[in-house]
Amino acid sequence: MEVTRRKFTKIGCKVILGAAAVSAIIESVVTNGTAAENSPAGEYDWNEHFWGYVVDTRKCIGCGRCANACKLENDVPFDEPVYRTWVERYRTKRDGEVVIDSPNGSINGFPEDIPPEEVKKAFYVPKICNHCDNPPCVQVCPVGATFATKDGVVLVDYQYCIGCRYCIQGCPYGARYFNTEKGTADKCTWCYHRITKGLLPACVQACPTGARKFGDLKDPDSIVNKILDEERINVLKLDLGTKPKVYYIGLDREVR
Amino acid sequence: MDNLIWGYVYPNEVEIQWSILIVLYPYITGLVAGAFIASSLYHVFGKQEIKPVARFALLTALSFLLVATMPLLTHLGHPERGIEIMFTPHLTSAMSGFGYIYSFYLIIVVLEIWLSFREDIVKKAHSSKGWKELMYSALALFSYDISEKALHEDEKLAKRLAIIGIPSAAFLHGYVGFIFGGIKANPWWSTPLMPLIFLMSAIVSGIALLILLYIASMKIRKHAIDHKCLHSLAHYLWVFLIFDVTLELLEIISMKYESLEEIDIINRLLSDKIAFTFYGVQLTMGIFIPFVLLLLVGMMKNRETLKMIMISISSVFVIIGVFAMRWNVVIGGQEISKSLSGTLTYVPVFFSQEGVLPAIIILVIPFIILRVITYILPPWKDMEEEVT
Numbered sequence: 268m269e270v271t272r273r274k275f276t277k278i279g280c281k282v283i284l285g286a287a288a289v290s291a292i293i294e295s296v297v298t299n300g301t302a303a304e305n306s307p308a309g310e311y312d313w314n315e316h317f318w319g320y321v322v323d324t325r326k327c328i329g330c331g332r333c334a335n336a337c338k339l340e341n342d343v344p345f346d347e348p349v350y351r352t353w354v355e356r357y358r359t360k361r362d363g364e365v366v367i368d369s370p371n372g373s374i375n376g377f378p379e380d381i382p383p384e385e386v387k388k389a390f391y392v393p394k395i396c397n398h399c400d401n402p403p404c405v406q407v408c409p410v411g412a413t414f415a416t417k418d419g420v421v422l423v424d425y426q427y428c429i430g431c432r433y434c435i436q437g438c439p440y441g442a443r444y445f446n447t448e449k450g451t452a453d454k455c456t457w458c459y460h461r462i463t464k465g466l467l468p469a470c471v472q473a474c475p476t477g478a479r480k481f482g483d484l485k486d487p488d489s490i491v492n493k494i495l496d497e498e499r500i501n502v503l504k505l506d507l508g509t510k511p512k513v514y515y516i517g518l519d520r521e522v523r
Numbered sequence: 524m525d526n527l528i529w530g531y532v533y534p535n536e537v538e539i540q541w542s543i544l545i546v547l548y549p550y551i552t553g554l555v556a557g558a559f560i561a562s563s564l565y566h567v568f569g570k571q572e573i574k575p576v577a578r579f580a581l582l583t584a585l586s587f588l589l590v591a592t593m594p595l596l597t598h599l600g601h602p603e604r605g606i607e608i609m610f611t612p613h614l615t616s617a618m619s620g621f622g623y624i625y626s627f628y629l630i631i632v633v634l635e636i637w638l639s640f641r642e643d644i645v646k647k648a649h650s651s652k653g654w655k656e657l658m659y660s661a662l663a664l665f666s667y668d669i670s671e672k673a674l675h676e677d678e679k680l681a682k683r684l685a686i687i688g689i690p691s692a693a694f695l696h697g698y699v700g701f702i703f704g705g706i707k708a709n710p711w712w713s714t715p716l717m718p719l720i721f722l723m724s725a726i727v728s729g730i731a732l733l734i735l736l737y738i739a740s741m742k743i744r745k746h747a748i749d750h751k752c753l754h755s756l757a758h759y760l761w762v763f764l765i766f767d768v769t770l771e772l773l774e775i776i777s778m779k780y781e782s783l784e785e786i787d788i789i790n791r792l793l794s795d796k797i798a799f800t801f802y803g804v805q806l807t808m809g810i811f812i813p814f815v816l817l818l819l820v821g822m823m824k825n826r827e828t829l830k831m832i833m834i835s836i837s838s839v840f841v842i843i844g845v846f847a848m849r850w851n852v853v854i855g856g857q858e859i860s861k862s863l864s865g866t867l868t869y870v871p872v873f874f875s876q877e878g879v880l881p882a883i884i885i886l887v888i889p890f891i892i893l894r895v896i897t898y899i900l901p902p903w904k905d906m907e908e909e910v911t
């Protein structure tokens with residue numbers, strides 16, 4: 268764990284430095300500051316929080332830093348096709364065809380494999396576990412190894428999971444994967460080890476444009492609540508009744 | 524690897540999670556449920572024609588039931604924790620009931636077998652010597668009362684058990700259908716018809732297996748086949764095929780007719796990924812051909828050998844067709860991406876924990892078990908008497 272965190276700090280520095288080129292860095296630093304302040308370190312009481320997440324698809328530039336930061340922070344193997352978060356690219360060609368891709372979950376960015384003049388419209392959509400308020404993954408786990416915490420985070424108990432993979436089938440968003448090393452299901456934790464110490468999830472911290480926001484839904488002044496109050500938001504696969512807690516701004520109808 | 528994927532699949536979906544072993548699981552429980560229900564035709568509904576195979580059907584059900592957990596356990600990431608499903612079942616999960624339903628059903632089948640073989644066991648205990656005597660005495664639970672009255676009581680109890688057995692067999696298997704049917708994330712699985720479809724295909728596969736095993740046993744024992752019994756089984760097979768095909772087509776037709784968001788990917792699944800195993804094996808070979816053959820059997824007079832061959836072919840086809848059906852559900856459902864914008868391909872491996880080899884081994888074991896049990900408890904009582 269220590270090593271990971273040290274590693275992460277290193278990468279974090281790199282990420283921040285790299286991001287300096289992007290003008291939006293200022294906004295991202297400011298945002299990070301406020302969200303972190305909203306959850307002071309110290310005794311953590313999970314009854315006092317209920318976390319939420321916002322993705323502003325209009326801001327995402329598809330750099331894939333979030334996906335990188337996540338793998339580093341959470342020891343997700345780089346050489347396996349498993350991701351706790353990833354970025355999708357949607358391109359509508361002039362002939363109307365929609366091409367969706369996410370090569371290696373966006374970790375190495377996106378190659379320009381269609382000549383720009385053929386593309387009519389393009390945008391990126393970051394994806395992550397929605398920490399659903401009515402999570403089908405929790406519903407289907409036969410032993411209760413997948414559970415929702417009081418502060419609204421869906422986690423896997425690695426000591427308890429029998430590795431049946433029913434939850435992976437049950438998640439409509441492809442947010443879960445099988446951890447071959449642990450022999451259990453695995454997924455995004457919203458960096459529970461960080462948020463309970465007042466830090467932001469690694470992906471939110473790493474995003475140079477502020478496309479990812481994290482905050483406390485129980486705090487009326489949190490960044491997430493402000494956005495929910497002001498913006499027109501949507502969630503993924505609304506009709507499935509999973510009640511996602513990752514809210515999207517600028518969600519296109521093509522997004523699955 | 525890339526040419527196995529078409530369109531866009533979520534990055535985590537590249538790995539197919541439920542392999543051929545999970546195809547076996549509903550297949551095996553289906554055979555169990557089907558064989559048990561076939562035996563109930565005699566035990567509960569008093570269909571005398573079925574009597575010659577009634578006890579054999581129970582032994583078949585037990586042999587397959589004993590391996591039903593194997594594919595599941597082999598597949599788990601932590602098989603040693605599998606037992607938690609019994610200690611801390613999470614009741615909102617369709618899978619959590621498995622341990623209990625399975626155990627309950629196992630008890631019923633064992634009791635049912637004990638009651639229908641008790642008389643033979645006691646007689647064997649009396650007539651044999653040494654370890655055999657000990658074994659049969661133990662099997663008889665050291666209660667040797669085989670008076671007319673006691674046997675009559677046994678029969679009554681057996682009937683009652685079988686009456687409980689039918690709904691539990693239906694439940695055991697219908698519930699397996701619900702494991703898939705209750706997954707809203709997957710449009711190919713999510714349908715309330717799934718438990719019924721599973722149940723009907725289970726019954727046909729169980730009866731077909733029974734027919735084949737019966738014919739094979741009689742050939743091995745060089746004993747004449749009871750054609751009345753065979754035709755009766757064939758008749759039930761035919762009837763249940765009708766229910767089966769009705770439900771399976773109903774599902775596809777309503778999906779196509781309603782044409783919801785997922786229809787494009789479903790169409791792609793049906794016309795590309797599983798076209799052969801679905802239209803070819805599951806429907807044509809597994810249902811329509813046997814249906815026609817069995818219809819002809821029903822209309823033909825005499826020519827017993829030809830009829831027997833037709834019934835055998837039908838049964839083989841049904842058994843293969845039902846396997847294809849399980850495959851199309853379990854593997855087919857995972858070959859479409861939940862993004863509804865892409866498909867992937869399952870490539871079975873031969874040598875691996877979840878490969879084809881363990882699957883074959885698991886499928887062979889029940890036949891070995893059956894051979895052993897039929898040695899200890901010969902089910903062909905009536906014929907035994909004929910021969911001696």
Ligand code: SF4
Nearest residue numbers: 396397398399404438
């Ligand atoms: S997105 Fe998937 S893994 Fe995350 S809570 Fe919802 S159903 Fe569970």
Ligand code: SF4
Nearest residue numbers: 408428429431432434
């Ligand atoms: S893989 Fe683990 S967490 Fe997922 S359903 Fe099975 S036991 Fe539960």
